[in-house]
Amino acid sequence: MITPDILTEYVRKTMPDAAVTVSDRTGTMNHLKVVVISASFAGKNLLDRHRMIYQALDAPMKDGRIHALEITAKTTDEA
Numbered sequence: 001m002i003t004p005d006i007l008t009e010y011v012r013k014t015m016p017d018a019a020v021t022v023s024d025r026t027g028t029m030n031h032l033k034v035v036v037i038s039a040s041f042a043g044k045n046l047l048d049r050h051r052m053i054y055q056a057l058d059a060p061m062k063d064g065r066i067h068a069l070e071i072t073a074k075t076t077d078e079a
């Protein structure tokens with residue numbers, strides 16, 4: 001299990017300006033929907049944006065704290 005605050009910390013280590021919203025999809029806090037808004041996504045396609053988020057969340061994905069992740073990644077202009 002991972003808390004929204006800890007997940008946000010992981011993302012902000014690589015994208016300090018990120019606005020992160022976390023939703024628990026199943027009540028177990030390991031199937032999550034995350035919305036990340038960051039200027040870091042400017043000029044990047046959807047696949048690269050998702051890669052950035054997966055890289056930021058590598059540790060909790062590998063240790064099982066996050067089992068499933070639904071991602072929305074937008075620039076500040078798209079939000």
